[in-house]
Amino acid sequence: MADTETLAGAAQAEDTGRQDFSAFLAARRGQEPEWLEQARADAFARFSERGYPTRRDEDWKYTSVEPLCATRFAAAPRPNPAALVPWLDLRGAAAPLRVVLVNGRFERGLSSLEALPAGLVVSGLKEALAAGEEDARALLLSSRPVEDAFTVLNTALFEDAVLIRVAAGAAISPPLEVLSLATTARAPFASRPRVALALAEGARLTLLDCHAGCRDDDVYFSNALLDADLGQGAFLEHVRVEDEARSAFHVSACRVAVAGSATYNSTFVTFGGRLARNRLHVVLAREEARADLRGLYRIDSDQHADHHTTIDHAAPKTTSRELYKGVIDGKAQGVFCGRILVRPGAQKTSAEQSNANLLLAREAAAHSTPQLEIYADDVQCRHGSTIGQLDEEMLFYIRSRGIDRAAACGLLTYAFGNEVIERIGFEPLRDRLSRRLLAKTGASRGQEE
Amino acid sequence: MLKITNLQARVAGGKQILNGVNLEVRPGEVHAIMGPNGSGKSTLAHVLAGREGYEIIGGTVEYQGQDLLALAPEERARAGVFLAFQYPVEIPGVSNMFFLRTALNEIRRHRGEEEVDAMDFMALVKKKLKIVDIDEALLKRPVNAGFSGGEKKRNEIFQLAVLEPTLAILDETDSGLDIDALRTVAWGVNAMRSPKRAIVMVTHYQRLLEYIVPDRVHVLAGGRILRSGGKDLALHLEEQGYKWVKDETAGVR
Ligand SMILES: Nc1ncnc2c1ncn2[C@@H]1O[C@H](COP(=O)(O)OP(=O)(O)O)[C@@H](O)[C@H]1O
Ligand SMILES: [Mg+2]
Numbered sequence: 001m002a003d004t005e006t007l008a009g010a011a012q013a014e015d016t017g018r019q020d021f022s023a024f025l026a027a028r029r030g031q032e033p034e035w036l037e038q039a040r041a042d043a044f045a046r047f048s049e050r051g052y053p054t055r056r057d058e059d060w061k062y063t064s065v066e067p068l069c070a071t072r073f074a075a076a077p078r079p080n081p082a083a084l085v086p087w088l089d090l091r092g093a094a095a096p097l098r099v100v101l102v103n104g105r106f107e108r109g110l111s112s113l114e115a116l117p118a119g120l121v122v123s124g125l126k127e128a129l130a131a132g133e134e135d136a137r138a139l140l141l142s143s144r145p146v147e148d149a150f151t152v153l154n155t156a157l158f159e160d161a162v163l164i165r166v167a168a169g170a171a172i173s174p175p176l177e178v179l180s181l182a183t184t185a186r187a188p189f190a191s192r193p194r195v196a197l198a199l200a201e202g203a204r205l206t207l208l209d210c211h212a213g214c215r216d217d218d219v220y221f222s223n224a225l226l227d228a229d230l231g232q233g234a235f236l237e238h239v240r241v242e243d244e245a246r247s248a249f250h251v252s253a254c255r256v257a258v259a260g261s262a263t264y265n266s267t268f269v270t271f272g273g274r275l276a277r278n279r280l281h282v283v284l285a286r287e288e289a290r291a292d293l294r295g296l297y298r299i300d301s302d303q304h305a306d307h308h309t310t311i312d313h314a315a316p317k318t319t320s321r322e323l324y325k326g327v328i329d330g331k332a333q334g335v336f337c338g339r340i341l342v343r344p345g346a347q348k349t350s351a352e353q354s355n356a357n358l359l360l361a362r363e364a365a366a367h368s369t370p371q372l373e374i375y376a377d378d379v380q381c382r383h384g385s386t387i388g389q390l391d392e393e394m395l396f397y398i399r400s401r402g403i404d405r406a407a408a409c410g411l412l413t414y415a416f417g418n419e420v421i422e423r424i425g426f427e428p429l430r431d432r433l434s435r436r437l438l439a440k441t442g443a444s445r446g447q448e449e
Numbered sequence: 450m451l452k453i454t455n456l457q458a459r460v461a462g463g464k465q466i467l468n469g470v471n472l473e474v475r476p477g478e479v480h481a482i483m484g485p486n487g488s489g490k491s492t493l494a495h496v497l498a499g500r501e502g503y504e505i506i507g508g509t510v511e512y513q514g515q516d517l518l519a520l521a522p523e524e525r526a527r528a529g530v531f532l533a534f535q536y537p538v539e540i541p542g543v544s545n546m547f548f549l550r551t552a553l554n555e556i557r558r559h560r561g562e563e564e565v566d567a568m569d570f571m572a573l574v575k576k577k578l579k580i581v582d583i584d585e586a587l588l589k590r591p592v593n594a595g596f597s598g599g600e601k602k603r604n605e606i607f608q609l610a611v612l613e614p615t616l617a618i619l620d621e622t623d624s625g626l627d628i629d630a631l632r633t634v635a636w637g638v639n640a641m642r643s644p645k646r647a648i649v650m651v652t653h654y655q656r657l658l659e660y661i662v663p664d665r666v667h668v669l670a671g672g673r674i675l676r677s678g679g680k681d682l683a684l685h686l687e688e689q690g691y692k693w694v695k696d697e698t699a700g701v702r
Contacts (some may be wrong), residue, residue, distance in 0.1 A: 079619035392501070397538035400498050401552035401608065402559070411551070415542025415591075 018048065020075075024157055033133055039141055043155035050149050059148070062335040062367045063277055063306040068249045073190035073221050076103035076159070079183045081110050087181060091212035091243065093429040095177035102181050104191035104222075105160040119170025119203070125161040131289070139163050139196040144227060145312065150251045154192045154225040161194040166203035168231070175206035175237075177424050180224060181214070182248065184196045188219040195226045199234035199262075206237040208426060211252070213245030213272065224252035227371030230262040233287075237265045239424055241433070244272035246303070253279040260315075268295040268324075269422055269433055270305050277306040284311065284318035293322040295336075296420040298413070298437065300329035300360075310339040313346045313379075320354040325420055327413050329360040329441055338383070339371040346376045353383040358416050360390065360409065360441055406440035414438040450476050450647050451517075451616055456508035457672075458496050460465035468672035469508065474616070477644040481658055481683065482651045485691040490651040491535055492556035493669070496618045498532035499525050512616065526552075529585040529615030533605035533622050535651075540592040541672075545604070546574070549611055556612060577610040581637040598625040606637045617641065618649045625657050636675045637659030655687040670694045 019046050022328040026036065052069050053060040084102060088110065092098065099122055106124035113122055128136040140161060144151075166172055174281045180193035199205060209225060222244060230236055250273040258264045259300075270276050276299075282291045297305040311320040326334035336355045357366035368385040390412050398408040414437040421437065424430040451474040459465040467491045474480050484490050496503050497510065499522035510517040517525060540548070565573065578585060583603045593601050602622050609617055617636065623631055626645040638648065638661050650661065658666070658680065666682040668675045675694060676682065 043575055393538050394540050396500050396522060397534065397540070398548070398552075399522040400500075400526055400534075400611065401548070402523050402556040403552055404521070404523045404555070407551070407555070411543055411548070412540070415540065418542055 006021075017331060018136060021156060022165055022418040027338065028442050033129065035133075035137060035141075036345070040156045042129040043152040044157075046147070047149055047152045047156060048193040050152070052149050058336075059308060060332070063275070063304065065275070068221060068251075068275065071219070071221070071249075074108070074185075074218075075185050076105070076189045076191045077183060077185045078103070078105070079263075081107050084181065086290045087214055088179065091181060091214070092210050093175075093177045093208040093239075093241070093426060095175050095208055095426060095429075097174060098177040098179060099162050099164075100179050100181065101160070101162060101193045103183055103189070103220075104158065104180070104193045106162050117170070117172050119167035120172050120176070120205075121165045121167075122176075122250050123163050125163070127165045128161075136163060139198055139227075139284075140166075142229070144255045145283055146253075146255060146310070148253070148279070150223050151225055151253050151255075154194060154223050154253075157190075158192040158225070161196060164195065164197045164207075166199045166234075168200035169202045170200075171204040172206075175208050175239075177208040177210060180211045180222065182212070182218065182222055182244065183221045183336065184214050184218050184309040188221070190221040190223065193222060197226070197228040197236075199236055201231040202233045204235040205230065206259050206425065207239065208429060209238060209240045210243070211241065211250065212243040213248050216246040216422055218245040221249040222251070223442045224250070226252070226254045228254070228256045228264075230256070230258045230264055232259045233267075234262040235366060236263070237425070238267070239426070239429070240266065240278075241429070242268070242270040242272055242278065244276065246272065246274060246301075250276045250278075252277070253281070256280070256282045256291075258282060258286075258291060259285050259287040261263045261288040263290040263292070265292045265423075266294065267420060268293075268307065269421065270295070270297040270299070270307070271436065272304065273304075273305070275304050276309070280307070280309045282309075282311050282320070284313050284315060284320065286315045287317045289315065289318045291320045293320070293324070294420045294423060295324035296327070296417045297325075297334050298327045298417065299332040300441075301332060301343045302330065303332040304335075305332070306335035306337075307338045308339075310341065311351065313340070313342045313349045313351065316346050317348045318346060319349070320351045320353075322351075323420065324355045325417055326355075326357040326366055327360065327417055327437075328357060333364075334366045335384075336367070337369045337371065340373070340381060340383070342374040342376050342379050342381065344375040347378040349376060349379040349381070351379070351381045355385040357385075357387040357414065358390065359387060360413070404420070404440075409441040410438050413441055450474055450513060451649075452509075452511040454509045454511075456493075456496070456510060457506045458492065458503050459506060461502050461504050465506065466672050467496065470669070470672070472667065472673055473675060474647045474649060476647055477642075478665065479642065479648045479650065479661065479663045481666045482649060482669050482674075483653065483655070483666060483683065483686060485694060486653065488670045489672040490618055490669055492672075494532055494535075494618050494651055497525075497618055498522060498530065523555070526612075526614075527556050531609055531612055531614035531617045533602075533609060533617065533619040535620040535624070537593045537596075537601040537605055539594045539596075541594045543592050545588045545590060545592050546570070549608060552608075552609060573611065577607060580610045580640050581607045582633045583607050599627070599630045602626060602634060603630070603637075606634055609641060610637060613641075615645065616649070618648050618651070621653060622649045622650070623652055623654065629688040630655065632660060655683045658683045668694060670697070
């Protein structure tokens with residue numbers, strides 16, 4: 001029954017989607033090079049073929065997009081940029097270098113890019129196309145190992161993009177913030193923030209990739225896509241903060257290709273959204289490539305947060321570390337699926353994965369699925385996953401010192417999540433996230449009651 | 450200050466452990482509660498601090514005119530009750546300093562006093578460090594995590610010194626300490642003695658009482674106070690051991 005409804009809902013959404021897409025293409029005709037138009041049409045064709053996923057798809061077993069399919073999303077509004085200024089520091093990381101996307105559109109006027117360090121180039125889609133089409137094309141459309149309904153949908157419909165390049169050997173400091181802000185509108189709308197990033201050989205960058213809404217009852221659908229290429233010996237510190245409106249849908253994919261001796265570190269912190277689905281796909285393409293992924297989801301009430309990660313060990317002597325933690329309150333559901341693929345010939349691979357979940361309420365739920373596919377024999381792979389409650393002994397000890405139960409829960413939640421947060425080097429952001437974790441939780445009592 | 454009348458308690462859904470405890474403690478007094486292992490000393494301490502998992506089946510506990518048993522553990526702490534745990538709990542990921550400052554500020558806030566900031570707190574800590582002789586490095590580490598048995602006990606007394614409770618209940622603070630550590634801990638407790646503060650020490654051995662001389666000694670066995678007396682009662686116990694207690698309890702039952 002539910003499945004038939006899902007399919008009906010999806011079919012309807014696709015129908016309206018098709019009309020929307022024709023209108024979208026017509027409106028842009030002549031403004032974009034033919035290759036881009038073609039890429040959009042191809043992507044939309046692939047989306048139509050595929051349709052929205054249902055829970056019959058193995059990858060979507062625990063996450064339903066039914067409510068998303070059932071919502072009609074209008075084109076993203078264009079609010080007056082000046083009115084948004086107060087939101088930027090409130091929702092962003094308040095970094096000195098900042099790129100702002102509003103409803104998926106690059107706003108140079110709201111960004112702080114006047115004093116870019118040497119070796120860092122940031123441009124919007126139009127500017128990039130004007131500056132050199134081949135370069136833009138390579139950045140946006142170089143073949144990516146994975147796609148799904150949402151990545152092709154983004155390619156078909158993205159209105160704007162931010163293209164970031166770091167020159168060979170350039171170590172960029174301070175961090176670069178990319179804030180994708182969704183605004184308040186009268187009707188639900190869709191936005192498709194898209195970022196493409198290329199680090200040349202030996203380049204280094206910290207990216208503070210913030211996704212946020214303004215008001216909790218704003219309903220929108222952010223379908224975000226980030227593609228990153230790390231050249232030989234490059235280093236990317238990727239901090240992703242997902243703090244969308246409580247009523248928003250957030251479906252994102254990050255596709256990262258890591259060359260030899262390069263390192264990709266990520267810290268994903270997820271607070272917001274009615275539905276958040278983050279897909280992170282990392283290919284360790286050459287020897288000595290390394291990835292260290294950390295994640296924290298802190299959700300409550302009826303939120304649903306789903307993290308799907310894949311680490312593709314495609315070359316020998318590649319290393320991956322992965323630690324995802326979930327703090328789940330109310331009736332919220334956390335999903336973690338961590339796939340580790342060790343390809344034939346990827347000898348001396350080392351991979352460790354762990355997922356730990358803390359349930360703060362009886363109706364909170366966590367699903368944890370490790371997927372190890374190992375096709376080489378000389379490898380070291382380990383994984384572990386836990387689902388537990390707050391320790392009553394610790395709670396009593398803390399309360400016996402005068403701290404009430406809700407604050408004690410906050411303290412223990414902080415202790416649990418801080419292992420992820422503490423790696424964030426940019427202090428103002430780290431402190432803000434710590435405070436969010438420390439806040440009193442409405443944690444109901446443990447299971448023993 | 451504290452008046453326990455005919456207190457009876459059991460492990461929730463389990464066996465009865467306290468079988469009618471009577472005890473009265475006045476401000477400024479130091480009481481020692483002694484007894485063999487398993488006699489219910491920790492249970493009494495836990496019930497006074499408000500630990501969950503026990504059912505009160507009868508009796509009352511009055512603390513400064515209020516019904517202590519009606520209060521949540523944090524409310525008791527804010528009212529000035531402090532329990533030094535027999536087995537202090539490790540809390541990985543929360544630094545001692547942060548924990549203690551949070552606790553102090555909660556207590557101060559409920560007394561209508563101003564919160565202390567990180568700077569003032571440091572100054573306070575420096576002062577209190579002298580009382581307990583605890584390694585400053587321990588304060589930056591997570592609460593009790595990886596501490597030795599002795600370090601945990603010192604940390605309890607350090608917390609006592611910072612939080613300055615009105616009623617301090619020390620549950621076997623002496624166990625597992627070597628003689629030097631015992632002396633420093635005892636010195637710390639003695640420094641906390643004041644006409645306004647009462648101290649209830651739970652201990653298995655008489656040894657501690659050589660360093661902290663109590664006003665009253667009680668023998669707890671089989672979940673009730675079998676005998677009360679002056680500090681000489683402890684010496685009597687030391688000579689005779691707990692055998693007579695066991696005999697008497699058997700007789701009573
Ligand atoms: N939570 C509990 N569950 C089951 N038995 C308990 C519990 N707490 C205490 N007891 C039992 O109650 C008795 C008294 O324990 P306790 O108060 O710890 O004694 P003491 O501190 O004097 O050694 C012991 O027999 C002990 O096993
Ligand atoms: Mg005991």
